[in-house]
Amino acid sequence: SYVLTQPPSVSVAPGQTARITCGGNNIGSKSVHWYQQKPGQAPVLVIYYDIDRPSGIPERFSGSNSGNTATLTITRVEAGDEADYYCQVWDSSSDLYVFGTGTKVTVL
């Protein structure tokens, strides 16, 4: 089945930029969606269709997708951005929704 690989952790200072990658075979041909999950809470959609933001999600969150890597970028990082982040795609070959391994973002 399709595998999505994320770095286990990313550390960033407040005000700086965090980049979270999601690697998969030819992932650029798929639509990638990103979720933020804070401790004890359900995931929240922050990016859909590679680059779109749901209402209420700050413009500081953006996405890109090309080749074998999709990226979630958080600019001007704040303490409230500290969370786990998951990428997700639909694998059409198996009609299966696949999540990435998850990345813990720590704000220093």
Added chain:
Amino acid sequence: QVQLQESGPGLVKPSQTLSLTCTVSGGSISSGNNYWNWIRQPAGKGLEWIGRIYISGGTNYNPSLKSRVTISIDASKNQFSLNLSSVTAADTAVYYCAAQLELRPYFDSWGQGTQVTVSS
């Protein structure tokens, strides 16, 4: 935006069947083109999609769980349910219900999640 709420036993014995219900509010489960899903997350681990159901009753399941999973829908109660049979400790997790509105390939709304522990 719809709201979802999971309910069911927090403790299930090994080899028994785990049964959970998701109640939908803020909209009819029958209206629109929506998929209704179950997703789980073991403690400290990532998310795993279990399966989904459409209002017609059509279902799709994760192949890794397909032999043990049944998802059903009760439109009269605005609910959908998960049954997972022959559970083991490996099925211990937080279980979420989630909606895909207008058949989009992502999960728009999530329940708060419910912890299910498999133990004798």
